[in-house]
Amino acid sequence: xxxxSQDPRHKITKRGQNVTxxxxxxxxxxxxxxxxxxxxxxxxxxxxxxxxxxxxxxxxLSDRFSAERPKGSxxxxxxxRTEQGDSAMYLCASSSRQGGYEQYxxxxxxxxxx
Amino acid sequence: xxxxxxxxxxxxxxxxETVTLSCTYDTSENNYYLFWYKQPPSRQMILVIRxxxxxxxxxxxxxxxxxxxxxxxxxxxxxxDSQLGDTAMYFCAFMKLNTDKLIFGTGTRLQVFP
Numbered sequence: 001x002x003x004x005s006q007d008p009r010h011k012i013t014k015r016g017q018n019v020t021x022x023x024x025x026x027x028x029x030x031x032x033x034x035x036x037x038x039x040x041x042x043x044x045x046x047x048x049x050x051x052x053x054x055x056x057x058x059x060x061l062s063d064r065f066s067a068e069r070p071k072g073s074x075x076x077x078x079x080x081r082t083e084q085g086d087s088a089m090y091l092c093a094s095s096s097r098q099g100g101y102e103q104y105x106x107x108x109x110x111x112x113x114x
Numbered sequence: 115x116x117x118x119x120x121x122x123x124x125x126x127x128x129x130x131e132t133v134t135l136s137c138t139y140d141t142s143e144n145n146y147y148l149f150w151y152k153q154p155p156s157r158q159m160i161l162v163i164r165x166x167x168x169x170x171x172x173x174x175x176x177x178x179x180x181x182x183x184x185x186x187x188x189x190x191x192x193x194x195d196s197q198l199g200d201t202a203m204y205f206c207a208f209m210k211l212n213t214d215k216l217i218f219g220t221g222t223r224l225q226v227f228p
Contacts, residue, residue, distance in 0.1 A: 040220065042221050045216060055214075103161075107157070
């Protein structure tokens with residue numbers, strides 16, 4: 001097992017463009033999470049899925065953000081009409097169980113909006 | 115709402131010495147989980163240690179141990195026999211029972227010197 005993977009690792013885009021990130025969780029994990037980490041801060045929760053169902057969304061996730069996990073495997077996070085304030089590291093994590101068990105993190109996608 | 119505070123932005127320690135990282139949190143919950151995650155430079159975040167609030171016994175994992183003071187809402191991490199590979203950002207995190215959302219502090223950057 002290669003762990004959680006994310007693609008791309010880096011993305012530079014111009015303000016107003018749409019971007020999409022992909023996360024592939026550990027294969028047997030049914031829970032998948034998205035977090036955002038800005039410079040000097042800890043990760044902030046965005047949303048999570050159990051299988052294909054999106055169970056919780058943070059208020060941080062504005063209407064410009066949408067996440068999907070169509071077949072309960074990989075997930076995509078799309079940001080429409082990007083703004084400079086969207087520049088951050090977007091982290092994906094997965095786990096096999098609820099109840100305070102370990103979340104395994106991917107390497108992240110660093111987004112820079114110019 | 116729960117908050118996690120790490121009051122030490124940076125710490126340093128000499129190899130083989132012991133260092134303690136501080137974390138306090140605020141919650142009205144009685145049952146929850148606490149975590150320390152490590153984020154090495156340019157590498158993904160990994161779990162260091164986990165504590166269940168209903169357990170009075172402090173968690174230990176090899177050279178890592180915690181001092182969990184529930185009444186004081188304090189959760190410090192002690193690293194014994196520090197190694198160069200311990201150089202990283204360390205994040206304290208809180209999780210409410212029956213949720214999957216991690217709430218992180220702002221992190222402590224630990225530098226281990228030879």
